[in-house]
Amino acid sequence: MLPLCLSRPARGAAVALAIVVLAGCSADGGSDPAVSPSISSTSAPTPLTFEEATTALTETLLPTATVQRCDEYEPGSPEAQEYLDQLAAEVAATAAEEAAAPSPTLPQCGSPTLGDLRAASLAGHAFAVGDPVELPVSGGAARAIEVYEMRDAGSAQTAVATEAADLDGWAADKETPRVDNADGTYLPRTVISAAGVDEVDLPGWTTWVLSRDEASFQDDGSAAADPYSTAFLWAARDSLVIRVQVVGDTPGQAVATALDTATRYTEALD
Incomplete structure:
Protein backbone atom coordinates (compact mmCIF):
# COMPACT_ATOMS: atom_id res chain seq x y z
CA MET A 1 0.00 0.00 0.00
CA LEU A 2 1.13 3.52 -0.55
CA PRO A 3 1.61 5.86 2.43
CA LEU A 4 -0.75 8.66 3.29
CA CYS A 5 0.55 11.74 1.53
CA LEU A 6 -1.18 14.56 3.37
CA SER A 7 0.82 17.63 4.32
CA ARG A 8 0.17 19.25 7.67
CA PRO A 9 -0.82 22.91 7.21
CA ALA A 10 -0.51 25.67 9.76
CA ARG A 11 -3.69 26.05 11.81
CA GLY A 12 -6.34 27.86 9.87
CA ALA A 13 -4.37 27.74 6.66
CA ALA A 14 -5.76 25.95 3.64
CA VAL A 15 -3.68 23.32 1.95
CA ALA A 16 -3.85 21.63 -1.42
CA LEU A 17 -4.88 18.03 -0.80
CA ALA A 18 -3.47 15.98 -3.64
CA ILE A 19 -5.68 13.49 -5.44
CA VAL A 20 -3.01 10.87 -4.74
CA VAL A 21 -4.09 10.58 -1.11
CA LEU A 22 -6.39 7.84 -2.28
CA ALA A 23 -3.73 5.89 -4.06
CA GLY A 24 -3.73 3.74 -0.93
CA CYS A 25 -2.48 4.13 2.57
CA SER A 26 -3.27 0.89 4.28
CA ALA A 27 -0.40 -1.44 5.00
CA ASP A 28 -0.08 -5.15 4.52
CA GLY A 29 0.36 -5.33 8.02
CA GLY A 30 0.35 -4.15 14.34
CA SER A 31 -2.90 -5.71 15.37
CA ASP A 32 -3.43 -9.44 15.18
CA PRO A 33 -7.07 -10.28 14.50
CA ALA A 34 -8.16 -13.82 13.88
CA VAL A 35 -6.39 -15.35 10.93
CA SER A 36 -9.68 -16.61 9.53
CA PRO A 37 -12.32 -14.03 10.48
CA SER A 38 -15.83 -15.38 10.62
CA ILE A 39 -18.27 -14.29 7.92
CA SER A 40 -21.71 -12.98 8.76
CA SER A 41 -24.47 -15.55 8.86
CA THR A 42 -26.30 -13.66 6.12
CA SER A 43 -24.99 -14.87 2.76
CA ALA A 44 -26.05 -14.31 -0.82
CA PRO A 45 -28.01 -17.12 -2.50
CA THR A 46 -25.85 -16.85 -5.64
CA PRO A 47 -22.25 -15.65 -6.00
CA LEU A 48 -21.77 -12.03 -6.89
CA THR A 49 -20.07 -11.25 -10.19
CA PHE A 50 -17.44 -8.63 -10.90
CA GLU A 51 -19.75 -7.05 -13.45
CA GLU A 52 -22.47 -6.61 -10.82
CA ALA A 53 -19.93 -5.15 -8.42
CA THR A 54 -18.66 -2.56 -10.90
CA THR A 55 -22.18 -1.56 -11.95
CA ALA A 56 -22.96 -0.70 -8.32
CA LEU A 57 -20.10 1.83 -8.21
CA THR A 58 -22.06 5.07 -8.43
CA GLU A 59 -21.12 8.67 -7.70
CA THR A 60 -23.88 8.98 -5.10
CA LEU A 61 -21.68 7.01 -2.69
CA LEU A 62 -18.91 9.63 -2.65
CA PRO A 63 -18.19 13.35 -2.42
CA THR A 64 -18.75 14.64 -5.93
CA ALA A 65 -16.79 17.88 -6.29
CA THR A 66 -14.18 15.81 -8.14
CA VAL A 67 -14.85 12.22 -9.23
CA GLN A 68 -12.50 9.78 -10.93
CA ARG A 69 -13.39 6.31 -12.22
CA CYS A 70 -11.07 3.50 -13.25
CA ASP A 71 -12.06 0.19 -14.87
CA GLU A 72 -9.83 -2.70 -15.79
CA TYR A 73 -10.69 -5.05 -18.64
CA GLU A 74 -10.10 -8.75 -19.10
CA PRO A 75 -7.15 -9.07 -21.51
CA GLY A 76 -8.33 -10.33 -24.88
CA SER A 77 -11.98 -9.50 -24.26
CA PRO A 78 -13.99 -7.40 -26.77
CA GLU A 79 -14.14 -4.59 -24.19
CA ALA A 80 -10.37 -4.62 -23.83
CA GLN A 81 -9.84 -4.54 -27.59
CA GLU A 82 -12.32 -1.71 -28.00
CA TYR A 83 -10.47 0.28 -25.34
CA LEU A 84 -7.08 -0.36 -26.96
CA ASP A 85 -8.38 0.53 -30.43
CA GLN A 86 -9.80 3.81 -29.15
CA LEU A 87 -6.59 4.63 -27.32
CA ALA A 88 -4.49 3.75 -30.38
CA ALA A 89 -6.56 6.13 -32.48
CA GLU A 90 -6.02 8.92 -29.97
CA VAL A 91 -2.28 8.22 -29.89
CA ALA A 92 -2.10 8.22 -33.69
CA ALA A 93 -3.88 11.57 -33.82
CA THR A 94 -1.18 13.16 -31.67
CA ALA A 95 1.83 11.13 -32.86
CA ALA A 96 2.90 13.85 -35.29
CA GLU A 97 3.27 16.26 -32.38
CA GLU A 98 5.14 13.88 -30.09
CA ALA A 99 8.58 12.40 -30.63
CA ALA A 100 7.68 9.08 -29.02
CA ALA A 101 4.02 8.23 -28.56
CA PRO A 102 3.44 5.55 -25.88
CA SER A 103 2.03 2.18 -26.86
CA PRO A 104 -1.61 1.64 -25.83
CA THR A 105 -1.93 -0.28 -22.57
CA LEU A 106 -4.89 -1.41 -20.51
CA PRO A 107 -5.66 0.60 -17.34
CA GLN A 108 -4.59 -0.63 -13.90
CA CYS A 109 -6.83 0.25 -10.96
CA GLY A 110 -6.45 0.09 -7.19
CA SER A 111 -3.71 -1.74 -5.33
CA PRO A 112 -1.20 -3.66 -7.48
CA THR A 113 -0.26 -6.04 -4.64
CA LEU A 114 -3.40 -8.16 -4.21
CA GLY A 115 -2.90 -10.52 -7.13
CA ASP A 116 -6.38 -9.80 -8.46
CA LEU A 117 -7.71 -10.67 -11.90
CA ARG A 118 -9.49 -7.36 -12.46
CA ALA A 119 -10.24 -4.22 -10.48
CA ALA A 120 -12.38 -1.11 -10.70
CA SER A 121 -12.45 2.01 -8.54
CA LEU A 122 -14.37 5.20 -7.97
CA ALA A 123 -12.86 8.11 -6.06
CA GLY A 124 -14.63 11.25 -4.90
CA HIS A 125 -13.25 14.41 -3.35
CA ALA A 126 -14.92 17.21 -1.45
CA PHE A 127 -12.94 19.77 -3.45
CA ALA A 128 -12.09 20.48 -7.07
CA VAL A 129 -8.66 19.63 -8.43
CA GLY A 130 -6.20 22.34 -7.41
CA ASP A 131 -8.49 23.87 -4.81
CA PRO A 132 -7.20 24.22 -1.24
CA VAL A 133 -8.87 22.17 1.46
CA GLU A 134 -8.77 22.62 5.20
CA LEU A 135 -8.93 19.45 7.27
CA PRO A 136 -10.92 17.89 8.74
CA VAL A 137 -13.95 17.60 6.47
CA SER A 138 -17.05 15.89 7.83
CA GLY A 139 -17.54 12.70 5.84
CA GLY A 140 -13.97 12.82 4.63
CA ALA A 141 -12.13 15.20 2.33
CA ALA A 142 -11.61 12.24 0.00
CA ARG A 143 -13.27 8.84 -0.29
CA ALA A 144 -12.91 5.88 -2.63
CA ILE A 145 -14.41 2.47 -3.28
CA GLU A 146 -12.38 -0.23 -5.00
CA VAL A 147 -13.57 -3.68 -6.04
CA TYR A 148 -11.28 -6.58 -6.92
CA GLU A 149 -12.03 -9.88 -8.62
CA MET A 150 -9.89 -12.60 -7.06
CA ARG A 151 -9.29 -16.11 -8.37
CA ASP A 152 -11.68 -17.70 -5.89
CA ALA A 153 -13.39 -17.17 -2.53
CA GLY A 154 -10.36 -18.47 -0.63
CA SER A 155 -8.10 -15.91 -2.28
CA ALA A 156 -10.54 -13.15 -1.35
CA GLN A 157 -10.67 -14.23 2.30
CA THR A 158 -6.87 -14.49 2.45
CA ALA A 159 -6.42 -11.02 0.98
CA VAL A 160 -8.69 -9.43 3.58
CA ALA A 161 -7.15 -11.41 6.46
CA THR A 162 -3.69 -10.26 5.35
CA GLU A 163 -4.74 -6.62 5.32
CA ALA A 164 -6.44 -7.01 8.71
CA ALA A 165 -3.22 -8.36 10.21
CA ASP A 166 -1.67 -4.87 9.71
CA LEU A 167 1.84 -6.29 9.79
CA ASP A 168 3.42 -2.88 9.15
CA GLY A 169 1.58 -1.32 12.08
CA TRP A 170 -0.21 1.42 10.17
CA ALA A 171 -3.16 1.25 12.60
CA ALA A 172 -1.05 1.63 15.76
CA ASP A 173 -0.50 4.60 18.07
CA LYS A 174 2.88 6.16 17.42
CA GLU A 175 4.76 9.43 17.01
CA THR A 176 6.79 10.58 14.02
CA PRO A 177 9.44 13.25 14.59
CA ARG A 178 9.77 16.38 12.48
CA VAL A 179 11.15 15.75 8.99
CA ASP A 180 13.20 18.40 7.19
CA ASN A 181 12.91 18.32 3.39
CA ALA A 182 15.70 19.13 0.96
CA ASP A 183 13.79 22.14 -0.40
CA GLY A 184 13.75 23.87 2.97
CA THR A 185 10.20 22.87 3.92
CA TYR A 186 9.43 20.44 6.71
CA LEU A 187 6.79 18.08 8.02
CA PRO A 188 5.84 18.81 11.64
CA ARG A 189 5.93 16.18 14.36
CA THR A 190 2.96 13.85 13.90
CA VAL A 191 1.08 11.95 16.60
CA ILE A 192 -1.09 8.95 15.69
CA SER A 193 -3.76 8.11 18.25
CA ALA A 194 -7.03 6.14 18.59
CA ALA A 195 -5.58 3.65 16.13
CA GLY A 196 -6.75 0.08 15.76
CA VAL A 197 -8.12 -2.79 13.69
CA SER A 229 -9.16 10.68 10.96
CA THR A 230 -8.52 8.10 8.27
CA ALA A 231 -9.95 4.61 7.75
CA PHE A 232 -9.52 1.68 5.37
CA LEU A 233 -12.29 -0.91 5.26
CA TRP A 234 -11.60 -4.30 3.67
CA ALA A 235 -14.35 -6.83 2.94
CA ALA A 236 -14.59 -10.20 1.17
CA ARG A 237 -17.51 -12.14 -0.25
CA ASP A 238 -17.41 -14.93 -2.82
CA SER A 239 -14.43 -14.09 -5.09
CA LEU A 240 -14.76 -10.33 -4.56
CA VAL A 241 -12.79 -7.96 -2.33
CA ILE A 242 -13.82 -4.37 -1.72
CA ARG A 243 -11.86 -1.58 -0.09
CA VAL A 244 -13.39 1.68 1.12
CA GLN A 245 -10.98 4.49 1.93
CA VAL A 246 -11.83 7.63 3.90
CA VAL A 247 -9.22 10.37 4.35
CA GLY A 248 -9.47 13.66 6.24
CA ASP A 249 -12.65 13.00 8.25
CA THR A 250 -13.58 14.45 11.64
CA PRO A 251 -11.52 12.77 14.41
CA GLY A 252 -13.03 9.43 15.37
CA GLN A 253 -15.56 9.43 12.52
CA ALA A 254 -13.74 7.83 9.58
CA VAL A 255 -14.78 4.29 10.55
CA ALA A 256 -18.46 5.24 10.63
CA THR A 257 -18.14 6.98 7.27
CA ALA A 258 -16.38 3.99 5.71
CA LEU A 259 -18.94 1.51 7.08
CA ASP A 260 -21.87 3.65 5.97
CA THR A 261 -20.39 3.92 2.48
CA ALA A 262 -19.71 0.18 2.30
CA THR A 263 -23.20 -0.62 3.58
CA ARG A 264 -24.91 1.54 0.97
CA TYR A 265 -22.71 0.01 -1.73
CA THR A 266 -23.40 -3.62 -0.74
CA GLU A 267 -27.12 -2.92 -0.35
CA ALA A 268 -27.11 -1.69 -3.94
CA LEU A 269 -25.40 -4.94 -4.94
CA ASP A 270 -28.15 -7.01 -3.30
Missing part, protein backbone atom coordinates in the same frame (compact mmCIF):
# COMPACT_ATOMS: atom_id res chain seq x y z
CA ASP A 198 -11.68 -3.96 14.26
CA GLU A 199 -14.10 -6.44 12.75
CA VAL A 200 -17.32 -4.71 11.74
CA ASP A 201 -20.75 -5.92 10.73
CA LEU A 202 -21.41 -5.80 7.01
CA PRO A 203 -24.06 -8.49 6.35
CA GLY A 204 -22.82 -11.24 4.08
CA TRP A 205 -19.21 -10.01 4.06
CA THR A 206 -16.08 -10.71 6.10
CA THR A 207 -15.13 -7.17 7.06
CA TRP A 208 -12.29 -5.46 8.91
CA VAL A 209 -11.48 -1.79 9.24
CA LEU A 210 -8.15 -0.12 10.02
CA SER A 211 -8.28 3.41 11.38
CA ARG A 212 -6.36 6.15 13.15
CA ASP A 213 -6.48 9.83 14.07
CA GLU A 214 -3.61 12.12 13.09
CA ALA A 215 -2.48 15.39 14.69
CA SER A 216 0.64 17.45 13.98
CA PHE A 217 2.58 19.87 16.18
CA GLN A 218 5.14 22.63 15.75
CA ASP A 219 8.47 22.60 17.58
CA ASP A 220 7.05 24.81 20.36
CA GLY A 221 4.25 22.32 21.00
CA SER A 222 1.50 24.32 19.32
CA ALA A 223 -0.80 22.55 16.89
CA ALA A 224 0.33 22.68 13.26
CA ALA A 225 -3.09 21.61 11.98
CA ASP A 226 -6.44 20.42 13.21
CA PRO A 227 -6.54 16.64 13.79
CA TYR A 228 -8.36 14.38 11.35
Whole structure:
Protein backbone atom coordinates (compact mmCIF):
# COMPACT_ATOMS: atom_id res chain seq x y z
CA MET A 1 0.00 0.00 0.00
CA LEU A 2 1.13 3.52 -0.55
CA PRO A 3 1.61 5.86 2.43
CA LEU A 4 -0.75 8.66 3.29
CA CYS A 5 0.55 11.74 1.53
CA LEU A 6 -1.18 14.56 3.37
CA SER A 7 0.82 17.63 4.32
CA ARG A 8 0.17 19.25 7.67
CA PRO A 9 -0.82 22.91 7.21
CA ALA A 10 -0.51 25.67 9.76
CA ARG A 11 -3.69 26.05 11.81
CA GLY A 12 -6.34 27.86 9.87
CA ALA A 13 -4.37 27.74 6.66
CA ALA A 14 -5.76 25.95 3.64
CA VAL A 15 -3.68 23.32 1.95
CA ALA A 16 -3.85 21.63 -1.42
CA LEU A 17 -4.88 18.03 -0.80
CA ALA A 18 -3.47 15.98 -3.64
CA ILE A 19 -5.68 13.49 -5.44
CA VAL A 20 -3.01 10.87 -4.74
CA VAL A 21 -4.09 10.58 -1.11
CA LEU A 22 -6.39 7.84 -2.28
CA ALA A 23 -3.73 5.89 -4.06
CA GLY A 24 -3.73 3.74 -0.93
CA CYS A 25 -2.48 4.13 2.57
CA SER A 26 -3.27 0.89 4.28
CA ALA A 27 -0.40 -1.44 5.00
CA ASP A 28 -0.08 -5.15 4.52
CA GLY A 29 0.36 -5.33 8.02
CA GLY A 30 0.35 -4.15 14.34
CA SER A 31 -2.90 -5.71 15.37
CA ASP A 32 -3.43 -9.44 15.18
CA PRO A 33 -7.07 -10.28 14.50
CA ALA A 34 -8.16 -13.82 13.88
CA VAL A 35 -6.39 -15.35 10.93
CA SER A 36 -9.68 -16.61 9.53
CA PRO A 37 -12.32 -14.03 10.48
CA SER A 38 -15.83 -15.38 10.62
CA ILE A 39 -18.27 -14.29 7.92
CA SER A 40 -21.71 -12.98 8.76
CA SER A 41 -24.47 -15.55 8.86
CA THR A 42 -26.30 -13.66 6.12
CA SER A 43 -24.99 -14.87 2.76
CA ALA A 44 -26.05 -14.31 -0.82
CA PRO A 45 -28.01 -17.12 -2.50
CA THR A 46 -25.85 -16.85 -5.64
CA PRO A 47 -22.25 -15.65 -6.00
CA LEU A 48 -21.77 -12.03 -6.89
CA THR A 49 -20.07 -11.25 -10.19
CA PHE A 50 -17.44 -8.63 -10.90
CA GLU A 51 -19.75 -7.05 -13.45
CA GLU A 52 -22.47 -6.61 -10.82
CA ALA A 53 -19.93 -5.15 -8.42
CA THR A 54 -18.66 -2.56 -10.90
CA THR A 55 -22.18 -1.56 -11.95
CA ALA A 56 -22.96 -0.70 -8.32
CA LEU A 57 -20.10 1.83 -8.21
CA THR A 58 -22.06 5.07 -8.43
CA GLU A 59 -21.12 8.67 -7.70
CA THR A 60 -23.88 8.98 -5.10
CA LEU A 61 -21.68 7.01 -2.69
CA LEU A 62 -18.91 9.63 -2.65
CA PRO A 63 -18.19 13.35 -2.42
CA THR A 64 -18.75 14.64 -5.93
CA ALA A 65 -16.79 17.88 -6.29
CA THR A 66 -14.18 15.81 -8.14
CA VAL A 67 -14.85 12.22 -9.23
CA GLN A 68 -12.50 9.78 -10.93
CA ARG A 69 -13.39 6.31 -12.22
CA CYS A 70 -11.07 3.50 -13.25
CA ASP A 71 -12.06 0.19 -14.87
CA GLU A 72 -9.83 -2.70 -15.79
CA TYR A 73 -10.69 -5.05 -18.64
CA GLU A 74 -10.10 -8.75 -19.10
CA PRO A 75 -7.15 -9.07 -21.51
CA GLY A 76 -8.33 -10.33 -24.88
CA SER A 77 -11.98 -9.50 -24.26
CA PRO A 78 -13.99 -7.40 -26.77
CA GLU A 79 -14.14 -4.59 -24.19
CA ALA A 80 -10.37 -4.62 -23.83
CA GLN A 81 -9.84 -4.54 -27.59
CA GLU A 82 -12.32 -1.71 -28.00
CA TYR A 83 -10.47 0.28 -25.34
CA LEU A 84 -7.08 -0.36 -26.96
CA ASP A 85 -8.38 0.53 -30.43
CA GLN A 86 -9.80 3.81 -29.15
CA LEU A 87 -6.59 4.63 -27.32
CA ALA A 88 -4.49 3.75 -30.38
CA ALA A 89 -6.56 6.13 -32.48
CA GLU A 90 -6.02 8.92 -29.97
CA VAL A 91 -2.28 8.22 -29.89
CA ALA A 92 -2.10 8.22 -33.69
CA ALA A 93 -3.88 11.57 -33.82
CA THR A 94 -1.18 13.16 -31.67
CA ALA A 95 1.83 11.13 -32.86
CA ALA A 96 2.90 13.85 -35.29
CA GLU A 97 3.27 16.26 -32.38
CA GLU A 98 5.14 13.88 -30.09
CA ALA A 99 8.58 12.40 -30.63
CA ALA A 100 7.68 9.08 -29.02
CA ALA A 101 4.02 8.23 -28.56
CA PRO A 102 3.44 5.55 -25.88
CA SER A 103 2.03 2.18 -26.86
CA PRO A 104 -1.61 1.64 -25.83
CA THR A 105 -1.93 -0.28 -22.57
CA LEU A 106 -4.89 -1.41 -20.51
CA PRO A 107 -5.66 0.60 -17.34
CA GLN A 108 -4.59 -0.63 -13.90
CA CYS A 109 -6.83 0.25 -10.96
CA GLY A 110 -6.45 0.09 -7.19
CA SER A 111 -3.71 -1.74 -5.33
CA PRO A 112 -1.20 -3.66 -7.48
CA THR A 113 -0.26 -6.04 -4.64
CA LEU A 114 -3.40 -8.16 -4.21
CA GLY A 115 -2.90 -10.52 -7.13
CA ASP A 116 -6.38 -9.80 -8.46
CA LEU A 117 -7.71 -10.67 -11.90
CA ARG A 118 -9.49 -7.36 -12.46
CA ALA A 119 -10.24 -4.22 -10.48
CA ALA A 120 -12.38 -1.11 -10.70
CA SER A 121 -12.45 2.01 -8.54
CA LEU A 122 -14.37 5.20 -7.97
CA ALA A 123 -12.86 8.11 -6.06
CA GLY A 124 -14.63 11.25 -4.90
CA HIS A 125 -13.25 14.41 -3.35
CA ALA A 126 -14.92 17.21 -1.45
CA PHE A 127 -12.94 19.77 -3.45
CA ALA A 128 -12.09 20.48 -7.07
CA VAL A 129 -8.66 19.63 -8.43
CA GLY A 130 -6.20 22.34 -7.41
CA ASP A 131 -8.49 23.87 -4.81
CA PRO A 132 -7.20 24.22 -1.24
CA VAL A 133 -8.87 22.17 1.46
CA GLU A 134 -8.77 22.62 5.20
CA LEU A 135 -8.93 19.45 7.27
CA PRO A 136 -10.92 17.89 8.74
CA VAL A 137 -13.95 17.60 6.47
CA SER A 138 -17.05 15.89 7.83
CA GLY A 139 -17.54 12.70 5.84
CA GLY A 140 -13.97 12.82 4.63
CA ALA A 141 -12.13 15.20 2.33
CA ALA A 142 -11.61 12.24 0.00
CA ARG A 143 -13.27 8.84 -0.29
CA ALA A 144 -12.91 5.88 -2.63
CA ILE A 145 -14.41 2.47 -3.28
CA GLU A 146 -12.38 -0.23 -5.00
CA VAL A 147 -13.57 -3.68 -6.04
CA TYR A 148 -11.28 -6.58 -6.92
CA GLU A 149 -12.03 -9.88 -8.62
CA MET A 150 -9.89 -12.60 -7.06
CA ARG A 151 -9.29 -16.11 -8.37
CA ASP A 152 -11.68 -17.70 -5.89
CA ALA A 153 -13.39 -17.17 -2.53
CA GLY A 154 -10.36 -18.47 -0.63
CA SER A 155 -8.10 -15.91 -2.28
CA ALA A 156 -10.54 -13.15 -1.35
CA GLN A 157 -10.67 -14.23 2.30
CA THR A 158 -6.87 -14.49 2.45
CA ALA A 159 -6.42 -11.02 0.98
CA VAL A 160 -8.69 -9.43 3.58
CA ALA A 161 -7.15 -11.41 6.46
CA THR A 162 -3.69 -10.26 5.35
CA GLU A 163 -4.74 -6.62 5.32
CA ALA A 164 -6.44 -7.01 8.71
CA ALA A 165 -3.22 -8.36 10.21
CA ASP A 166 -1.67 -4.87 9.71
CA LEU A 167 1.84 -6.29 9.79
CA ASP A 168 3.42 -2.88 9.15
CA GLY A 169 1.58 -1.32 12.08
CA TRP A 170 -0.21 1.42 10.17
CA ALA A 171 -3.16 1.25 12.60
CA ALA A 172 -1.05 1.63 15.76
CA ASP A 173 -0.50 4.60 18.07
CA LYS A 174 2.88 6.16 17.42
CA GLU A 175 4.76 9.43 17.01
CA THR A 176 6.79 10.58 14.02
CA PRO A 177 9.44 13.25 14.59
CA ARG A 178 9.77 16.38 12.48
CA VAL A 179 11.15 15.75 8.99
CA ASP A 180 13.20 18.40 7.19
CA ASN A 181 12.91 18.32 3.39
CA ALA A 182 15.70 19.13 0.96
CA ASP A 183 13.79 22.14 -0.40
CA GLY A 184 13.75 23.87 2.97
CA THR A 185 10.20 22.87 3.92
CA TYR A 186 9.43 20.44 6.71
CA LEU A 187 6.79 18.08 8.02
CA PRO A 188 5.84 18.81 11.64
CA ARG A 189 5.93 16.18 14.36
CA THR A 190 2.96 13.85 13.90
CA VAL A 191 1.08 11.95 16.60
CA ILE A 192 -1.09 8.95 15.69
CA SER A 193 -3.76 8.11 18.25
CA ALA A 194 -7.03 6.14 18.59
CA ALA A 195 -5.58 3.65 16.13
CA GLY A 196 -6.75 0.08 15.76
CA VAL A 197 -8.12 -2.79 13.69
CA ASP A 198 -11.68 -3.96 14.26
CA GLU A 199 -14.10 -6.44 12.75
CA VAL A 200 -17.32 -4.71 11.74
CA ASP A 201 -20.75 -5.92 10.73
CA LEU A 202 -21.41 -5.80 7.01
CA PRO A 203 -24.06 -8.49 6.35
CA GLY A 204 -22.82 -11.24 4.08
CA TRP A 205 -19.21 -10.01 4.06
CA THR A 206 -16.08 -10.71 6.10
CA THR A 207 -15.13 -7.17 7.06
CA TRP A 208 -12.29 -5.46 8.91
CA VAL A 209 -11.48 -1.79 9.24
CA LEU A 210 -8.15 -0.12 10.02
CA SER A 211 -8.28 3.41 11.38
CA ARG A 212 -6.36 6.15 13.15
CA ASP A 213 -6.48 9.83 14.07
CA GLU A 214 -3.61 12.12 13.09
CA ALA A 215 -2.48 15.39 14.69
CA SER A 216 0.64 17.45 13.98
CA PHE A 217 2.58 19.87 16.18
CA GLN A 218 5.14 22.63 15.75
CA ASP A 219 8.47 22.60 17.58
CA ASP A 220 7.05 24.81 20.36
CA GLY A 221 4.25 22.32 21.00
CA SER A 222 1.50 24.32 19.32
CA ALA A 223 -0.80 22.55 16.89
CA ALA A 224 0.33 22.68 13.26
CA ALA A 225 -3.09 21.61 11.98
CA ASP A 226 -6.44 20.42 13.21
CA PRO A 227 -6.54 16.64 13.79
CA TYR A 228 -8.36 14.38 11.35
CA SER A 229 -9.16 10.68 10.96
CA THR A 230 -8.52 8.10 8.27
CA ALA A 231 -9.95 4.61 7.75
CA PHE A 232 -9.52 1.68 5.37
CA LEU A 233 -12.29 -0.91 5.26
CA TRP A 234 -11.60 -4.30 3.67
CA ALA A 235 -14.35 -6.83 2.94
CA ALA A 236 -14.59 -10.20 1.17
CA ARG A 237 -17.51 -12.14 -0.25
CA ASP A 238 -17.41 -14.93 -2.82
CA SER A 239 -14.43 -14.09 -5.09
CA LEU A 240 -14.76 -10.33 -4.56
CA VAL A 241 -12.79 -7.96 -2.33
CA ILE A 242 -13.82 -4.37 -1.72
CA ARG A 243 -11.86 -1.58 -0.09
CA VAL A 244 -13.39 1.68 1.12
CA GLN A 245 -10.98 4.49 1.93
CA VAL A 246 -11.83 7.63 3.90
CA VAL A 247 -9.22 10.37 4.35
CA GLY A 248 -9.47 13.66 6.24
CA ASP A 249 -12.65 13.00 8.25
CA THR A 250 -13.58 14.45 11.64
CA PRO A 251 -11.52 12.77 14.41
CA GLY A 252 -13.03 9.43 15.37
CA GLN A 253 -15.56 9.43 12.52
CA ALA A 254 -13.74 7.83 9.58
CA VAL A 255 -14.78 4.29 10.55
CA ALA A 256 -18.46 5.24 10.63
CA THR A 257 -18.14 6.98 7.27
CA ALA A 258 -16.38 3.99 5.71
CA LEU A 259 -18.94 1.51 7.08
CA ASP A 260 -21.87 3.65 5.97
CA THR A 261 -20.39 3.92 2.48
CA ALA A 262 -19.71 0.18 2.30
CA THR A 263 -23.20 -0.62 3.58
CA ARG A 264 -24.91 1.54 0.97
CA TYR A 265 -22.71 0.01 -1.73
CA THR A 266 -23.40 -3.62 -0.74
CA GLU A 267 -27.12 -2.92 -0.35
CA ALA A 268 -27.11 -1.69 -3.94
CA LEU A 269 -25.40 -4.94 -4.94
CA ASP A 270 -28.15 -7.01 -3.30
